[in-house]
Amino acid sequence: MDERQLRVLRELGELGSVTAVAEALRVTPSAISQQLRLLQRSIPVPLTERAGRRLVLTAAGQALADAAIGVETALARARHTVEEYVEEPAGTVSLAAFHSGAAAFYPLLLRRLRAPDSPRLALHDEDVAQADFPPLTRVHDLVVAHRLEHAPPWPRTATVTPLLREPLDIALPVGHPLAARSALTAEDVAGEPWISVHDGFPLLATVDAISAAAGRRVEILHRVNEIAVVAEVVAAGGGIALMPRWTSRPHPGVVLRALDGIEVHRHIDVLHRPERTARRAVRTVLRELLAAADTVRGQGAGWADRHAAGAG
Incomplete structure (x- = not known):
């Protein structure tokens, strides 16, 4: 019955x-x-x-x-x-993000959602390969994920909200001979020692593209996924690396230079299952993520302009 x-x-x-x-x-x-x-x-x-x-x-x-x-x-x-x-406007929303995305977006969200009737955030960091981001939507309301420009698209089972199309730059230690240039080519950087991510993570494909464009395999000395640690290793002279232009935190010992001749961008998107946004609290957090993306883009672009001007 x-x-x-x-x-x-x-x-x-x-x-x-x-x-x-x-x-x-x-x-x-x-x-x-x-x-x-x-x-x-x-x-x-x-x-x-x-x-x-x-x-x-x-x-x-x-x-x-x-x-x-x-x-x-x-x-x-x-x-x-x-x-x-x-x-319920103040319901709990579970949000996961990769490390540099979490560092860029979480503080902004926490400041923007301070009102008593704002959603309560349950924040998580998830350092996973690209293929492992969509399954996270089973356990989290929203997942901030990243993929490279030419990587396979997200599966149709996930709803995708774009946040940023972020340039990737070459990170060099202050005083490095290449830092005097405003932009670099694959040939310029292929002979340098490199710091890169572990196998299966998005940025590695761009390092492979640099090798292909330069006609030689770059030497990867260090495998580090955490962007803040990468910056410290670069500043200490451990090698050069790819670093996101807007979501990485400025480091006094590191300069960023654009890479010419190769498409070097990553997409930062929010993934979720369609039914999650039936909740008002989830829709509110998603809206605030979009507003935070504008802030991240503006702050990062301003820092990059000032940094480039000061390095000439």
Whole structure:
């Protein structure tokens, strides 16, 4: 039995005929009769009987119709509870992000969502390969993920909201001979010792593209995923690296230079399952992520302009 069948039985007990029930529920009499037949199959005793030309409830049918009132009341309360949950502005929203994305976006979100009726954030860091970002949407409401320009797109099972298309620059230690140039080529940097990410992570494909463009395999000395650690290693003279222009934090010992001749951008997107944004709190956080992306872009571009001007 289901809710529709119980409601038909209840209405039949109150209205007294299949035709009247059909009119009340705005369906055909045959549809009402079908629902009654389906309900009867699950009950071992008769629920209705003929009284002249009318179909009326038996004692068992009336008892079940009375119980249907309690069922409909419980379902109405459940729906109301769900509606309150969906429309709750201050509900908890689980948000995951890769490390440099978390460092760039989390402080901005926490500052923007300070009001008492703002969503409560549950923040997580997830340092995973590109293919492992979509599965995170099973356990988090929103996932800030990144992929390279020419990498495979996100699967259609995830809803994607673009945040940034971020340039990737060459990070050099202050005082390095190449730092005097405003832009570099693959040939300029291929002979340098490199710091790069572990296998399977997005930035590695761009290092491979630099090798291909230069016609020689670059030497990767250090494998470090955390951008802040990469900056420290670069500043200490451990090698050069690719570094995101806007989401990496400025380091006094590191300069960034654009790379010419190769498409060096990454997409930063928010992934989520479609049903997650049924909640008002999740929609609010997603909207604030978009606003934060404008701030990240503006702050990063301003720092890069000042840094380039000061290095000439």
